[in-house]
Amino acid sequence: MHTPELPRLLLVEDDPALGPLIAELLAADYNVQLAADGQRGLHLALTESWDALVVDRGLPLLDGLSLVSALRRKGIGTPAIILTALGATADKIEGLDAGANDYMSKPFDAGELRARLRAMTRSFAPADPLLDVGGWLFDPANRSLRSPYGGLVGLTAKESELLALLAGHPDKVFTRAELLAGLFHAGDSPTVVDTYVHYLRKKVSKSVVRTVHGLGYQIGDAE
Amino acid sequence: MHTPELPRLLLVEDDPALGPLIAELLAADYNVQLAADGQRGLHLALTESWDALVVDRGLPLLDGLSLVSALRRKGIGTPAIILTALGATADKIEGLDAGANDYMSKPFDAGELRARLRAMTRSFAPADPLLDVGGWLFDPANRSLRSPYGGLVGLTAKESELLALLAGHPDKVFTRAELLAGLFHAGDSPTVVDTYVHYLRKKVSKSVVRTVHGLGYQIGDAE
DNA sequence: ACGGCCATTAAGAATTCTCTAAGAAATCCC
DNA sequence: GGGATTTCTTAGAGAATTCTTAATGGCCGT
Numbered sequence: 001m002h003t004p005e006l007p008r009l010l011l012v013e014d015d016p017a018l019g020p021l022i023a024e025l026l027a028a029d030y031n032v033q034l035a036a037d038g039q040r041g042l043h044l045a046l047t048e049s050w051d052a053l054v055v056d057r058g059l060p061l062l063d064g065l066s067l068v069s070a071l072r073r074k075g076i077g078t079p080a081i082i083l084t085a086l087g088a089t090a091d092k093i094e095g096l097d098a099g100a101n102d103y104m105s106k107p108f109d110a111g112e113l114r115a116r117l118r119a120m121t122r123s124f125a126p127a128d129p130l131l132d133v134g135g136w137l138f139d140p141a142n143r144s145l146r147s148p149y150g151g152l153v154g155l156t157a158k159e160s161e162l163l164a165l166l167a168g169h170p171d172k173v174f175t176r177a178e179l180l181a182g183l184f185h186a187g188d189s190p191t192v193v194d195t196y197v198h199y200l201r202k203k204v205s206k207s208v209v210r211t212v213h214g215l216g217y218q219i220g221d222a223e
Numbered sequence: 224m225h226t227p228e229l230p231r232l233l234l235v236e237d238d239p240a241l242g243p244l245i246a247e248l249l250a251a252d253y254n255v256q257l258a259a260d261g262q263r264g265l266h267l268a269l270t271e272s273w274d275a276l277v278v279d280r281g282l283p284l285l286d287g288l289s290l291v292s293a294l295r296r297k298g299i300g301t302p303a304i305i306l307t308a309l310g311a312t313a314d315k316i317e318g319l320d321a322g323a324n325d326y327m328s329k330p331f332d333a334g335e336l337r338a339r340l341r342a343m344t345r346s347f348a349p350a351d352p353l354l355d356v357g358g359w360l361f362d363p364a365n366r367s368l369r370s371p372y373g374g375l376v377g378l379t380a381k382e383s384e385l386l387a388l389l390a391g392h393p394d395k396v397f398t399r400a401e402l403l404a405g406l407f408h409a410g411d412s413p414t415v416v417d418t419y420v421h422y423l424r425k426k427v428s429k430s431v432v433r434t435v436h437g438l439g440y441q442i443g444d445a446e
Numbered sequence: 447a448c449g450g451c452c453a454t455t456a457a458g459a460a461t462t463c464t465c466t467a468a469g470a471a472a473t474c475c476c
Numbered sequence: 477g478g479g480a481t482t483t484c485t486t487a488g489a490g491a492a493t494t495c496t497t498a499a500t501g502g503c504c505g506t
């Protein structure tokens with residue numbers, strides 16, 4: 001069942017009645033994929049490319065707030081709405097500060113959800129899935145790189161995450177600590193980052209990732 | 224001693240009680256300007272630059288929806304929240320479709336409004352501040368300098384600190400002792416400062432750092 | 447113009463930071 | 477299970493930065 005012209009929306013909702021219902025409601029505007037728990041949702045959010053996320057707050061395995069903030073820490077800014085049964089204002093604030101772009105309490109109105117999705121995706125630049133990295137085209141969805149001359153280079157998952165994070169914020173200098181926090185586990189050797197930068201540079205032309213001595217790494221207008 | 228520059232927020236609200244109240248609530252996070260009618264609001268939104276808009280829906284002279292959609296038609300995408308007394312879902316949908324990024328019903332919670340503003344402005348990347356140093360643009364975060372002709376020059380940590388200190392207080396003459404105390408360790412050779420001024424001048428055009436014979440060094444417009 | 451002080455510049459040693467290779471541990475896939 | 481791939485660790489070579497020392501050149505009052 002493919003409707004490629006519709007934007008892709010990932011719905012993460014464990015309620016076996018509500019999930020399909022919301023999916024049905026949004027099917028008119030989006031190509032909806034449903035994930036039933038937080039870990040599955042996070043995995044899909046990381047490995048495929050989406051135009052919008054609708055995430056329930058209470059989820060098995062990984063709650064919705066953690067899901068969204070994990071994405072944000074990895075530099076993935078896909079617009080996200082958090083749904084919740086809780087109506088308390090403090091919960092809304094928490095959700096928004098976790099990195100969600102919007103927040104709705106159940107029970108909600110289908111028309112309002114659709115309108116909020118429209119408003120949300122409108123402001124975020126039409127998610128062009130291809131990142132230009134000094135002439136190389138990087139497709140985070142495929143984890144593939146096309147060289148300026150057309151050759152295709154495959155990246156591993158970590159290499160891809162690193163590139164996505166750096167390329168997603170051109171000119172920003174990431175410290176090793178930031179990259180370590182975003183891509184690796186606490187306790188990993190502090191030099192893992194260096195190693196992966198090295199791997200990346202072996203696959204991409206060396207000048208793509210610049211090192212700023214004493215600070216960290218950066219992708220941006222080379223000189 | 225150092226006042227961080229607050230983002231600028233335009234509040235358009237005609238209620239003489241509510242307007243100042245909201246302005247007060249947001250003053251902690253924003254530099255708030257209040258406009259009391261729609262035409263005044265639109266004029267300000269068009270002629271000055273803002274980081275966020277908070278617009279009441281019911282306004283004299285020009286209602287909030289028209290204000291926002293007028294802005295959008297002119298290609299101005301400043302993130303906007305619409306406030307309204309009406310709670311009906313149809314009104315929210317209308318507001319969002321007019322081009323607002325978010326919509327809140329009165330009475331609303333101050334914390335939620337602030338959280339929604341944070342969520343809304345977060346995605347609009349905050350460009351880090353650039354210092355103009357005699358035509359050169361200095362980016363302390365990247366420790367990089369862009370020459371008036373576009374070339375990019377990297378600075379080392381010490382060079383960058385020195386430049387930041389001098390450029391942060393234009394026209395102030397720093398003695399060597401001050402610079403030594405500010406940038407180096409007690410016991411370092413007294414001529415380190417000279418050396419680093421030399422390094423800077425090798426990278427930037429020589430006239431940027433002026434020496435005041437017998438006193439010290441200075442950056443400024445005086446000629 | 448002269449002499450003394452001040453400033454500039456070059457060269458190099460010590461330190462700190464980064465790169466790279468090689469291999470061990472974990473994971474994936476057939 | 478076993479081979480291949482990916483992930484992470486370690487350690488030494490290599491590069492950049494920081495600071496010292498010393499020689500050269502310029503400013504200023506007399």
